[in-house]
Every structure is written in structure tokens, then in C-alpha cells.
Amino acid sequence: RRLVLATRNPGKVTELHAILSEAGLPFELVGADAYPEIPDVKETGVTFAENALLKAHALAQATGLPAVADDSGLCVDVLNGAPGIFSARWAGTHGDDKANLDLLLAQLGDIADEHRAAHFFCAAALALPDGTERVVEGRLLGTLRHTPSGDGGFGYDPVLQPLGESRTCAELTPAEKNAISHRGQAFRALIPVVRELLG
Ligand code: ITT
Ligand code: NA
Numbered sequence: 001r002r003l004v005l006a007t008r009n010p011g012k013v014t015e016l017h018a019i020l021s022e023a024g025l026p027f028e029l030v031g032a033d034a035y036p037e038i039p040d041v042k043e044t045g046v047t048f049a050e051n052a053l054l055k056a057h058a059l060a061q062a063t064g065l066p067a068v069a070d071d072s073g074l075c076v077d078v079l080n081g082a083p084g085i086f087s088a089r090w091a092g093t094h095g096d097d098k099a100n101l102d103l104l105l106a107q108l109g110d111i112a113d114e115h116r117a118a119h120f121f122c123a124a125a126l127a128l129p130d131g132t133e134r135v136v137e138g139r140l141l142g143t144l145r146h147t148p149s150g151d152g153g154f155g156y157d158p159v160l161q162p163l164g165e166s167r168t169c170a171e172l173t174p175a176e177k178n179a180i181s182h183r184g185q186a187f188r189a190l191i192p193v194v195r196e197l198l199g
Contacts, residue, residue, distance in 0.1 A: 003027035003194070006059035006069035008040065009088075009095070011154030016070065016187060019178050023191045027198075030065070038062045048072065048085055048123035049135045056127035064129045066198055068190065072122040072182060074156045076144065078115050079107065087156070097155050101148060105159065108144060116144040120160060120169075124186035126193055134193045138185025142169075153177060 003025070005016050013031055020029060032038070041058035045051040048071045055069035073087030083090040083104065091099035108116065120140040127133045141163045148158030150170025157169035162180060169177055178184040 001027050001198075002030050002065050003198075004030050004032065004035075004059045004063055004065050004067040006032050006055045006067045008032050009070075009154070012070050012072075012183070015174070015178055015181070015183055016068075018174060019184055019187045020068075020191070023188070025191065025194060027066075027194075032059060035059070035063060043071070043085070045071075046085070048121055049125070049137065051085060052123040052125035053127065053133055053135055056125040057131075057133065060127040060129050066126065066128050066194075068187075068194075069125045069127070070122055070183060070186070071125075072120065074104070074118055074160065075121055076104070076108070076116075076118040078111060078117075084121075101156055101159060104144075104156065105146070105148075108146075110146070113143060118142060118144050118160060120156075120182040122182035122186040124183070124190045126190055126197070128197065132197060134190070134197070136186050136189040136193065138182040138187075138189065140169075140180060140182045140185075 041054050043051045051071035052069045056067045059067035073084050075081045075084050088094055091103040122138050125135040142160045145159045150158050150168045152170045160169050
């Protein structure tokens with residue numbers, strides 16, 4: 001039995017394998033890369049949840065298999081929640097993590113630490129070929145560093161320092177990040193839903 005991971009982001013794929021494997025689900029996890037002929041869905045939603053559902057439904061319909069998807073991003077208080085759902089293409093080119101991070105730091109400039117509150121947000125969606133859908137969410141609160149630090153993770157990890165941590169997400173081990181992250185929370189909440197709907 002197969003469950004499709006409806007994402008082409010390699011950082012997410014690594015984390016989702018770790019998070020979902022821990023649960024011992026009776027499914028073989030198959031990446032979207034196993035279906036190169038299926039075009040990427042346009043993320044036309046205005047919320048993380050809408051975009052996660054769009055991605056999950058597209059893969060479930062195209063493969064005839066249950067699919068899970070992640071839509072996620074960084075929400076910065078002083079930027080009124082931006083980059084938000086635009087996190088992957090904040091500097092213009094989709095998935096250019098370094099350009100996105102550099103632009104964000106430039107936009108914040110030397111704003112003081114007490115005004116650098118931000119959070120990672122994740123919507124995790126499950127869609128079945130018959131159209132059944134579920135979506136759950138998770139978030140990780142933190143503050144933004146003035147300069148990047150650490151080699152782990154992906155995306156904005158080198159600048160987000162979780163509340164109560166002295167390290168950035170990129171300085172945590174993968175297991176430490178998954179234990180507290182927006183993605184870890186959302187997908188751990190999705191696991192009982194997968195069991196309920198798919199047995
Ligand atoms: P898929 O749509 O194929 O899943 P994507 O990279 O386009 O891949 P999103 O639209 O959800 O996915 O964009 C998520 C962006 O938010 C991603 O490019 C990162 O910059 C950022 N992001 C999400 N989770 C993150 C995390 O755990 N650590 C750092 N940055 C993260
Ligand atoms: Na998105």
C-alpha cells in the first residue's frame with residue numbers, strides 16, 4: 001500500500017520521511033518525483049491550508065493513491081505575516097532559498113531583536129482519490145537573527161531561532177528540529193487521521 005508525498009522540496013521530503021516513519025504507518029511512502037509526468041499544481045490558494053489541499057488533491061487524482069501535502073512558510077510579525085504563503089518565491093525565483101533569505105534579512109535591516117518575532121507555519125493535507133480531504137496545522141514560534149547561522153535544514157532555518165533556544169533551526173539536529181517544528185506538529189497530528197481514514 002502506498003501513500004504519496006505531494007512535494008518536490010527535498011528538505012521537506014527528508015523531514016517527512018523521518019516524521020512519518022516514526023509513526024510506523026503501514027504504507028510505503030512514495031515521493032512526487034516517482035511521477036515526473038504529473039505537472040506541478042498552481043498554488044492559487046490564499047491560505048496555507050488551501051494550497052496544501054490543492055497539492056494533495058492533484059496527486060491523489062493523478063495517481064489514484066492517497067496523498068499528503070505540505071504548504072508552509074515563514075510569517076514575520078513586523079511584515080504583517082509576510083512572506084507567508086509566498087515564502088518559496090519571496091525574491092522572485094521559486095525555491096531560491098538563499099535569495100529569499102537574503103532579501104528577508106535586507107527588509108528587516110537592523111530592526112531590534114524585540115521586533116524580530118516570527119513563526120514557521122505548516123498546513124498538512126491528506127486527500128483520497130474519492131475526494132475526501134483533511135487538513136491540520138502546526139507552528140513554531142521564534143525570533144529572527146541578524147545573520148544566518150548553521151548548515152542544517154533548508155530555507156529560512158539559518159535565521160529562525162525558536163523561542164527558548166539559543167540555536168537556530170539550522171543548528172538543531174534533524175531530530176531536534178522535527179520534535180518541535182511546525183511540520184513535525186502538523187504531520188504528527190495528521191497521523192491519526194490517516195489511520196482513521198485508511199486503516
Ligand atoms: P512543494 O510545493 O513541492 O511542497 P515548495 O518548496 O514550493 O515545495 P512551499 O510552497 O510550501 O513548498 O514553500 C515553502 C517555503 O517556506 C520553502 O521554500 C522555505 O523557504 C520555507 N520553509 C518551509 N518550511 C521551512 C522550514 O522547516 N525551515 C525553513 N524554511 C521553511
Ligand atoms: Na506555497
